[in-house]
Amino acid sequence: xxxxxxxxxxxxxxxxxxxxxxxxxxxxxxxxxxxxxxxxxxxxxxxxxxxxxxxxxxxxxxxxxxxxxxxxxxxxxxxxxxxxxxxxxxxxxxxxxxxxxxxxxxxxxxxxxxxxxxxxxxxxxxxxxxxxxxxxxxxxxxxxxxxxxxxxxxxxxxxxxxxxxxxxxxxxxxxxxxxxxxxxxxxxxxxxxxxxxxxxxxxxxxxxxxxxxxxxxxxxxxxxxxxxxxxxxxxxxxxxxxxxxxxxxxxxxxxxxxxxxxxxxxxxxxxxxxxxxxxxxxxxxxxxxxxxxxxxxxxxxxxxxxxxxxxxxxxxxxxxxxxxxxxxxxxxxxxxxxxxxxxxxxxxxxxxxxxxxxxxxxxxxxxxxxxxxxxxxxxxxxxxxxxxxxxxxxxxxxxxxxxxxxxxxxxxxxxxxxxxxxxxxxxxxxxxxxxxxxxxxxxxxxxxxxxxxxxxxxxxxxxxxxxxxxxxxxxxxxxxxxxxxxxxxxxxxxxxxxxxxxxxxxxxxxxxxxxxxxxxxxxxxxxxxxxxxxxxxxxxxxxxxxxxxxxxxxxxxxxxxxxxxxxxxxxx
Ligand SMILES: *[C@@H]1O[C@H](CO)[C@@H](O)[C@H](O)[C@H]1NC(C)=O
Ligand SMILES: *[C@@H]1O[C@H](CO)[C@@H](O)[C@H](O)[C@H]1NC(C)=O
Ligand SMILES: *[C@@H]1O[C@H](CO)[C@@H](O)[C@H](O)[C@H]1NC(C)=O
Numbered sequence: 265x266x267x268x269x270x271x272x273x274x275x276x277x278x279x280x281x282x283x284x285x286x287x288x289x290x291x292x293x294x295x296x297x298x299x300x301x302x303x304x305x306x307x308x309x310x311x312x313x314x315x316x317x318x319x320x321x322x323x324x325x326x327x328x329x330x331x332x333x334x335x336x337x338x339x340x341x342x343x344x345x346x347x348x349x350x351x352x353x354x355x356x357x358x359x360x361x362x363x364x365x366x367x368x369x370x371x372x373x374x375x376x377x378x379x380x381x382x383x384x385x386x387x388x389x390x391x392x393x394x395x396x397x398x399x400x401x402x403x404x405x406x407x408x409x410x411x412x413x414x415x416x417x418x419x420x421x422x423x424x425x426x427x428x429x430x431x432x433x434x435x436x437x438x439x440x441x442x443x444x445x446x447x448x449x450x451x452x453x454x455x456x457x458x459x460x461x462x463x464x465x466x467x468x469x470x471x472x473x474x475x476x477x478x479x480x481x482x483x484x485x486x487x488x489x490x491x492x493x494x495x496x497x498x499x500x501x502x503x504x505x506x507x508x509x510x511x512x513x514x515x516x517x518x519x520x521x522x523x524x525x526x527x528x529x530x531x532x533x534x535x536x537x538x539x540x541x542x543x544x545x546x547x548x549x550x551x552x553x554x555x556x557x558x559x560x561x562x563x564x565x566x567x568x569x570x571x572x573x574x575x576x577x578x579x580x581x582x583x584x585x586x587x588x589x590x591x592x593x594x595x596x597x598x599x600x601x602x603x604x605x606x607x608x609x610x611x612x613x614x615x616x617x618x619x620x621x622x623x624x625x626x627x628x629x630x631x632x633x634x635x636x637x638x639x640x641x642x643x644x645x646x647x648x649x650x651x652x653x654x655x656x657x658x659x660x661x662x663x664x665x666x667x668x669x670x671x672x673x674x675x676x677x678x679x680x681x682x683x684x685x686x687x688x689x690x691x692x693x694x695x696x697x698x699x700x701x702x703x704x705x706x707x708x709x710x711x712x713x714x715x716x717x718x719x720x721x722x723x724x725x726x727x728x729x730x731x732x733x734x735x736x737x738x739x740x741x742x743x744x745x746x747x748x749x750x751x752x753x754x755x756x757x758x759x760x761x762x763x764x765x766x767x768x769x770x771x772x773x774x775x776x777x778x779x780x781x782x783x784x785x786x787x788x789x790x791x792x793x794x795x796x797x798x799x800x801x802x803x804x805x806x807x808x809x810x811x812x813x814x815x816x817x818x819x820x821x822x823x824x825x826x827x828x829x830x831x832x833x834x835x836x
Pocket of ligand 3 (some may be wrong): 400401403404468470471
């Protein structure tokens with residue numbers, strides 16, 4: 265046996281894998297055969313608008329549909345078409361079924377050898393099993409799941425099953441919704457994994473403002489929260505997408521136009537940058553599900569339902585507004601080109617594609633936040649902005665709260681009630697006054713650096729009181745976040761005339777509408793503060809700068825997940 269050579273031949277040595285998810289059956293339940301998988305994997309590489317970079321396939325099961333434990337015919341199809349594989353073993357149907365998944369895996373290794381194992385990017389033990397046992401999964405009748413320790417035991421079983429085979433050294437992980445990854449009860453699964461696969465669908469997050477305008481920001485919030493919980497393990501994007509048709513979920517409208525926007529904003533930011541398996545190449549054969557996520561329709565050889573090129577990325581994003589659109593545009597353009605694969609340098613278009621018949625074993629699962637975990641993606645703020653989203657000129661400063669101390673009633677300094685999470689956090693530095701740091705999930709407040717927070721306040725807050733609160737728990741209370749603090753000083757807040765963008769620098773930061781709208785002279789861990797309060801500026805995007813006073817030097821990962829830390833807006 266040549267273990268080392270075999271391990272070195274795994275596809276994991278390659279840079280970045282891009283592809284689609286592939287189920288084992290068509291929508292009528294009939295099994296896909298090798299010729300079907302060959303057709304799908306080939307179509308994925310030939311999609312109009314792409315350059316043949318969709319060369320990886322994520323599978324949900326090792327077992328050929330309709331058999332007990334025969335290896336899935338996607339494997340010889342992948343060998344024929346040189347498609348790399350993120351393998352999956354179904355883990356929610358009990359121990360006996362899982363044993364059959366392992367038999368199919370080891371049989372395939374024996375049967376196909378290195379031709380197969382050299383294509384393996386990773387092996388997922390289960391798919392959304394933790395989501396299905398969560399309250400949201402149960403409410404959604406999502407089917408049987410698996411408990412964390414059950415998955416840990418399956419992971420160990422597969423590690424020993426592949427030890428000493430041509431697949432030894434394959435990276436073992438698990439795929440779940442991002443909401444499962446940030447649930448601390450599931451940490452033992454993270455510890456047992458080499459990598460985490462994250463499924464996230466802003467479309468399904470119907471307990472928050474989830475229109476396409478915040479789709480990209482919502483996805484990356486989920487991604488960053490997963491990274492924050494990952495214990496340093498790699499995070500791969502195993503499912504995301506936006507439906508071309510289907511019901512409206514809160515503000516999320518299923519349409520080809522929105523699917524294209526999501527592809528261009530989120531897909532194009534991912535492709536070539538991190539391992540990504542899009543949902544989905546084709547889910548409408550022979551019948552169209554509701555909602556439907558397919559990049560192509562019922563005809564595998566039909567043209568894609570929307571434009572898949574990755575140039576000309578739409579300028580509008582959740583965190584940019586009409587204000588300074590030219591600056592935003594150039595920032596987006598450079599970010600987009602930075603994500604191009606090296607092999608694409610010089611080309612201005614990048615597209616993806618892949619076509620595959622629908623899969624029936626799983627459908628995309630809601631990544632909805634449970635009610636107790638709600639964090640909003642809607643605008644918030646303390647200021648008065650009477651109509652929809654404030655433009656830079658329509659934001660008016662709080663007229664009454666100009667003093668340091670909050671006046672009038674204040675909301676509790678906690679997010680136990682209705683609250684808003686910042687949708688953009690940009691640091692600005694007086695030491696690097698022309699540098700745009702872009703949006704961050706961590707905030708820094710130091711003598712040189714302040715952080716600007718954008719909040720979007722829903723129109724439903726009209727007439728209510730809003731408070732800008734700052735939550736600063738003890739380090740020991742934080743599960744997924746962390747901070748560094750020099751133990752001195754306080755914070756002061758300015759309300760800005762217009763929202764910040766990802767292109768905002770110290771020099772280009774909008775002027776303060778209210779300098780010193782609130783302050784806390786001394787902050788220390790284990791405390792929560794109401795920094796400022798006022799009538800909510802309902803239906804408006806509002807921007808606040810938090811600056812250091814008294815030498816404070818604080819950096820923290822903004823997190824809503826218990827225990828919450830950072831700047832929020834509460835309403836009461
Ligand atoms: C957290 O995970 C555990 C174990 O998977 C699950 O039982 C529980 O319901 C989850 N909690 C939430 C709020 O999803
Ligand atoms: C989507 O968000 C990511 C992460 O913040 C960013 O890199 C990308 O440029 C965004 N896309 C657009 C079009 O704004
Ligand atoms: C899942 O349940 C949540 C909470 O009730 C709900 O908001 C969401 O719409 C459901 N998702 C799906 C896909 O049905």
